[in-house]
Amino acid sequence: MERFNFxxxxxxxxxxxxxxxxxxxxxxxxxxxxxxxxxEQLSQDVPYQFEQLAExxxxxxxxxxxxxxxxxxxxxxxxxxxxxKGSYVAEACWHCHTQQIRRRDPNKPNEVSGVxxxxxxxxxxxxxxxxxxxxxNEMNYPxxxxxxxxxxxxxxxxxxxxxxxxxxxxxxxxETSPYSVMPSYRWFFDDDQGLIxxxxxLSIVAYMQWLGSWHTQFAPTKxxxxxxVTFFDETDYPEVLIEVDDGGDExxxxxxxxxxxxx
Amino acid sequence: MAQxxxxxxxxxxxVTTRGQQRxxxxxxxxxxxxxxxxxxxxxxxxxxxxxSLVFLRLYPHEGTEWLSFGRIRMMHTNLIAYGWLVNCFIxxxxxxxxxxxxxxxxxxxxxxxxxxxxxxIVAIVLVGIAMGxxxxxxxxxxxxxxxxxxxxxxxxxxxxFTWSIARSREKAMYVTLWYFTAGLVWTPLVYVMGNYLPxxxxxxxxxxxxxxxxIHDLVGLFVTPMGWGLMYFFVPVIAKKPIYSHAISxxxxxxxxxxxxxxxxxxxxxxxxxxxxxxxxVISTIAVEIVVTTVVINFVMTMRGEWHQLRESLxxxxxxVGMVNYFITCLQCAFQTTLTMQKLIHFTDWVVGHxxxxxxxxxxxxxVGVIEHLxxxxxxxAWWSRRLNVWHFWLWVVGVYxxxxxxxxxxxxxxxxxxxxxPWADSIFYSELGWFLRTISGVFITLGVFCxxxxxxxxxxxxTSQYEDDDYVDQLVDKTAASGA
Numbered sequence: 001m002e003r004f005n006f007x008x009x010x011x012x013x014x015x016x017x018x019x020x021x022x023x024x025x026x027x028x029x030x031x032x033x034x035x036x037x038x039x040e041q042l043s044q045d046v047p048y049q050f051e052q053l054a055e056x057x058x059x060x061x062x063x064x065x066x067x068x069x070x071x072x073x074x075x076x077x078x079x080x081x082x083x084x085k086g087s088y089v090a091e092a093c094w095h096c097h098t099q100q101i102r103r104r105d106p107n108k109p110n111e112v113s114g115v116x117x118x119x120x121x122x123x124x125x126x127x128x129x130x131x132x133x134x135x136x137n138e139m140n141y142p143x144x145x146x147x148x149x150x151x152x153x154x155x156x157x158x159x160x161x162x163x164x165x166x167x168x169x170x171x172x173x174x175e176t177s178p179y180s181v182m183p184s185y186r187w188f189f190d191d192d193q194g195l196i197x198x199x200x201x202l203s204i205v206a207y208m209q210w211l212g213s214w215h216t217q218f219a220p221t222k223x224x225x226x227x228x229v230t231f232f233d234e235t236d237y238p239e240v241l242i243e244v245d246d247g248g249d250e251x252x253x254x255x256x257x258x259x260x261x262x263x
Numbered sequence: 264m265a266q267x268x269x270x271x272x273x274x275x276x277x278v279t280t281r282g283q284q285r286x287x288x289x290x291x292x293x294x295x296x297x298x299x300x301x302x303x304x305x306x307x308x309x310x311x312x313x314x315s316l317v318f319l320r321l322y323p324h325e326g327t328e329w330l331s332f333g334r335i336r337m338m339h340t341n342l343i344a345y346g347w348l349v350n351c352f353i354x355x356x357x358x359x360x361x362x363x364x365x366x367x368x369x370x371x372x373x374x375x376x377x378x379x380x381x382x383x384i385v386a387i388v389l390v391g392i393a394m395g396x397x398x399x400x401x402x403x404x405x406x407x408x409x410x411x412x413x414x415x416x417x418x419x420x421x422x423x424f425t426w427s428i429a430r431s432r433e434k435a436m437y438v439t440l441w442y443f444t445a446g447l448v449w450t451p452l453v454y455v456m457g458n459y460l461p462x463x464x465x466x467x468x469x470x471x472x473x474x475x476x477x478i479h480d481l482v483g484l485f486v487t488p489m490g491w492g493l494m495y496f497f498v499p500v501i502a503k504k505p506i507y508s509h510a511i512s513x514x515x516x517x518x519x520x521x522x523x524x525x526x527x528x529x530x531x532x533x534x535x536x537x538x539x540x541x542x543x544x545v546i547s548t549i550a551v552e553i554v555v556t557t558v559v560i561n562f563v564m565t566m567r568g569e570w571h572q573l574r575e576s577l578x579x580x581x582x583x584v585g586m587v588n589y590f591i592t593c594l595q596c597a598f599q600t601t602l603t604m605q606k607l608i609h610f611t612d613w614v615v616g617h618x619x620x621x622x623x624x625x626x627x628x629x630x631v632g633v634i635e636h637l638x639x640x641x642x643x644x645a646w647w648s649r650r651l652n653v654w655h656f657w658l659w660v661v662g663v664y665x666x667x668x669x670x671x672x673x674x675x676x677x678x679x680x681x682x683x684x685x686p687w688a689d690s691i692f693y694s695e696l697g698w699f700l701r702t703i704s705g706v707f708i709t710l711g712v713f714c715x716x717x718x719x720x721x722x723x724x725x726x727t728s729q730y731e732d733d734d735y736v737d738q739l740v741d742k743t744a745a746s747g748a
Contacts, residue, residue, distance in 0.1 A: 012448025019524030135467025
């Protein structure tokens with residue numbers, strides 16, 4: 001047990017492999033049938049806030065996303081999401097904000113507030129805690145769960161604030177929230193008063209307004225006759241993953257695809 | 264109880280084979296790795312101090328993009344991980360490994376290459392993060408294009424040292440080498456797993472499970488084995504005592520190897536990762552903490568009857584304070600990993616305090632202890648100022664406890680405030696005093712690291728007394744050489 005080959009093979013390779021199987025391969029296997037939603041698919045459903053940005057900041061928008069119009073809007077939106085997520089990662093927003101609403105305690109299925117108050121604080125009317133399906137898309141390479149909350153969770157941020165609130169907030173968070181410790185992001189703007197957002201500014205707002213938008217019904221807009229692409233197709237999931245609406249327990253354990261009742 | 268003595272293994276720095284004197288230990292490489300490491304930690308700690316200002320609503324460089332606070336935070340963690348820890352561990356392995364195996368490392372020219380390549384990588388990582396190319400993987404924020412370089416660098420290091428270990432003609436390996444061998448296998452595996460799969464292949468929840476593994480394995484499968492390996496070498500050498508129990512060493516090592524890799528998902532408890540993985544992680548975390556406590560006991564028992572040595576030996580003092588911190592960390596971890604505690608303290612500053620106690624209060628303390636011991640031997644000069652070293656010690660001890668207890672309390676307050684569904688602003692108001700004290704603790708730590716840096720620099724450049732170490736000198740040079748073989 002104290003020789004090089006033994007330590008190398010058993011401790012080094014063996015123990016690592018065992019853990020990799022239990023802690024990574026098994027969870028992965030659980031979702032092996034899940035199709036990863038592509039950028040193209042998820043950008044079809046353009047939140048109205050993006051169009052609003054185009055209307056409210058026409059010159060800036062045109063400079064950032066030239067030739068944005070009806071047929072190209074999803075394309076531009078995809079671009080904005082990528083740029084926005086790029087800034088989110090580059091500025092490490094995820095070190096201060098999480099993107100996960102913790103699941104309900106399986107032993108307390110009827111608790112309203114959820115673990116640490118997460119559900120009561122952040123769940124929207126249409127969606128409760130975050131479920132695996134929401135993460136299986138191209139915007140989650142890698143996932144942005146986060147491990148620290150200095151600011152609130154952002155996974156259902158869409159529609160919580162207006163575009164202009166976000167822009168003012170990024171220019172100087174203490175303008176909108178005097179108590180805030182969030183740093184300002186001056187380089188999201190082209191002027192020195194925070195009135196002219198640049199591509200990064202528009203994109204990060206678009207990204208904020210996208211988070212959780214997949215649960216929101218948008219009012220019809222001029223783009224409403226786009227092909228209807230469902231964000232995640234339930235038939236793609238192994239059967240256990242399908243959320244069964246059995247009346248009461250709306251966010252039942254089955255959403256995770258494992259039999260938690262066993263525990 | 265079977266005791267095991269490192270003294271039976273240790274070879275001199277210079278050995279004589281077939282009448283020829285040969286340098287077994289590459290002291291130059293060791294020296295410069297340590298110096299590079301200390302340079303990076305000075306920058307890393309300054310970055311941490313600056314980042315703490317954001318919580319006091321002080322923004323000294325508002326509008327400077329490359330000094331954006333989020334980027335500074337990533338510089339802080341990555342400089343500590345890849346600049347400080349890695350450099351120091353490599354440097355110390357140069358000293359330890361060949362002396363235990365009797366075989367030099369793979370190649371002395373490769374040593375120079377590794378030194379340059381690794382530190383160039385750290386510099387590139389720093390610039391990459393400043394320019395906004397970070398990767399969203401905790402502890403692996405190194406820009407994706409640098410990941411390839413890092414894998415290459417790690418591969419060189421692995422070749423360099425496993426060569427020496429694998430070629431050893433000893434019948435059995437000393438404990439230190441078990442840890443190093445395993446660490447050298449695990450580190451590249453962990454790095455590749457954590458940085459490539461979630462970025463390109465495994466999205467969402469499955470990716471999160473992988474990232475959890477990565478965050479934890481980098482601590483558990485790279486830093487911890489290296490740290491323990493060093494302790495098993497230096498504590499008995501300095502205290503001049505054999506390790507208390509060979510059996511406990513075995514339990515500690517195999518416990519770590521078996522349970523530690525299973526811990527990863529405990530960074531994402533209550534998340535949408537399948538519950539079986541979460542339960543598994545919690546149980547094995549509790550198991551690992553128990554196992555690791557046995558190792559602490561092994562060292563405490565080794566020191567039994569020798570505690571008076573702490574008065575003279577600063578190195579032992581660093582080691583033992585680190586040991587105490589390790590015990591606190593383990594105890595804390597066994598509780599905080601439970602799903603019940605997680606409800607309260609997950610996402611709060613409690614975890615930040617915990618992380619600092621481990622990386623700073625344990626492993627950095629141990630490293631500094633080793634530097635304390637090695638630097639005179641590597642430079643051939645006595646420390647420029649012993650008093651400065653004592654200052655460093657007390658500044659860091661005060662700093663680490665102030666930070667740890669402060670953040671622990673703040674964390675609980677934040678957790679309660681969230682759970683009560685207070686407005687978000689309240690959790691920030693409640694934290695203000697704690698955040699202020701945290702910055703104060705950062706000032707202590709920064710001053711401490713300045714002491715270390717200045718002292719090392721002055722020892723190196725200022726001609727003072729030669730270093731004389733009577734009872735160690737026979738280990739440095741082969742006696743057969745002196746007797747003119």
